Amino acid sequence: MKNTLKNILSDVGEYERGVNEKSSTLIDESCVLTTYLSELLAQLKIRVGNVGFTDEAEEINFFKNIKPQILGKLIYYNKVFRIETSCPVYNGKMYEAYFFNELEELKQDFNEHIRNSDFYRYYRSGRTDKDSEYYMLGKINYHNGLSSIVFEIDSSFSTYYDYKVAKIVANELLYHYLLSKTDTDHTINQTLQNSESVKDLFWTDSKNSLIELIYALHASGAISHGKVSIRKINLAFFVLFKIHLGDIHHAFHRMKDRTGSRTAFLDQLKVALEDYMNKNL
Template sequence: MEELKKIGDELLQEITEQLLKIRLDKPDPEHWSQASVPYLQQCLERLYQAMIRYPFAKRTEEIHFFKHIKPAVMAQLIFMCEVHNKEIYRPNSSIDKATRYLVNELVKIDGFFTRNNVLYDYYKEKLDGSDIIFFVRNVKDRFNFRDLPIEVDPVYYYGPKDFSTGLDFMFAKFRAYEMLRDHLEIELEALQITDVPPDELKFTGSPADFVQLVEIFGVKVRPVDPDTGEPMTEQKLFEFLKQAFNPSLPNGLDFNTLKLISGNSDLIEQMSEALKRKYKQWEDEERDIDYRKDEDVPGDGD
């Protein structure tokens, strides 16, 4: 056990240092959470292989591993996945919407702890009376302990049976959700002390490209002018799209003048080629893959 404990302690120290490096390199939560997940998957696999290489000699060693070492690694992986999930649904159109979203997510986390209050109290208060069933892999009765029913985590039945106990995942989730709660509270505080507007769209094409964009909108999706109730004129549509996309254009020009001086555009051709590349990428992702590359496939080459 001493060797396995040493490996676990060294791995946890490495994880702390590596996750800090990732955050410094990718300050945005969406990016550092995504970059951390593959690394943490590798760490979990390394921990599993170490457990196989150094089997437990006593039940107390098994309990320590599944109560303290594995949940510490697994918690980081759960936390990173949850940060990613929260970021992809987080509104960025206004500070008010982002604030309401974060507050709602914090309420959900509190609800999770409330629903699991008995186990969470066991975790928080560092109790050990049920360790011999919570953190041991082979038990006589996983559904009851000393004539009392206990909760069963379905995650136990997924993955290698020798790398999970009844509740090690739940204890990892407690730790992960505590970190997630702290993270969301910091993000909420940051919103409350800043007045930075959301990122603006920026049109990077030429003036001729922007002219063609206005013409495409005019044909396909011309908005209604709120002042008249009628479809926008080209000039009004031009002003509307200028405000939305922030193109780099000469000052003081109306739409007709810009059309005369901007020259030709290949925006439609660029868009068409971009769509073709995207469709090709999707086709490549969806094509079937033959896993039998190095085997003789019946019927092939006969």
């Protein structure tokens, strides 16, 4: 099964980037990716059932690193779709309160069900001594007082703990998404929105290009000596160019897995500026 699994996460990343480039809204993006990831998991379930694994190491890697990433993103995109389609208004105090409430619910869920668990500490510490117990089929110990979700999983395609890792992955993605929705700066917002000089400015390149630029400006310390947060720079560009970038933290981490140049837009800017300089000699 190694050939099937070898590049699957990079393939998922490529598909995500393609959808992100083409989607006009976060609702569209999350809907498409929820369907894609759900179908992918169904295909993997069939392959695991028909082919199995070549050895224990491959099985552990699948249930520890591969399936949880796919399932975690599926949980994340499905939740984003539900949140976005249930949002009462586009902006204002009700909008802010809605996302603050979602963030508080996420924090509460983390505190009650994840943070203090032995498995969470095991996972975060990077330990491997119990991997054969946690990430191989047929090893579920019902005497450990597990969550009732254990009775709902398909034991032929889940070790139970792969689901717990997926929840951790999903919660991290949701946390950054909700932070981007709740970090507002009314002074920046009102100043730019009331300025006639920026009303006809629009970003005409891809969303990923703008995200790349935002992170480059932050990393270089070019804005406020690097002391302003990524989210505030994102907000400024959001108001300036009227473009919703969604979860830029997640998009940035997908960029790090790009094939070829990871700074494609910055490379393009450099070439364009040099060409412009040469024309004006």
